[in-house]
Amino acid sequence: MPMQHLMFYAPNLTDQDIGSGPSSFPGYPFVFKEGIPEQSYMIQLAGEAERVRIVTEEKPLLDELFAYREVLCIPHIQH
Numbered sequence: 001m002p003m004q005h006l007m008f009y010a011p012n013l014t015d016q017d018i019g020s021g022p023s024s025f026p027g028y029p030f031v032f033k034e035g036i037p038e039q040s041y042m043i044q045l046a047g048e049a050e051r052v053r054i055v056t057e058e059k060p061l062l063d064e065l066f067a068y069r070e071v072l073c074i075p076h077i078q079h
Helices: 048-057 059-066
Strands: 005-009 030-032 041-045
Antiparallel strands (some): 005 041, 030 041
């Protein structure tokens, strides 16, 4: 599942600082790892047009990556 986005390093930033949170309109920015100063990021999801463009432009790169799936992926393990 592709999730094209921009990430901005944002130590000490909270969802409240940017007026965001669980009830925010989808697509609004949010803070990832809120409360962890060294690891906090503000995430802004790309719009639909940007997602389509990125997936289309990067398809050749993804096709190359998928060719190595058996090497890069951990096999599914039944428990």
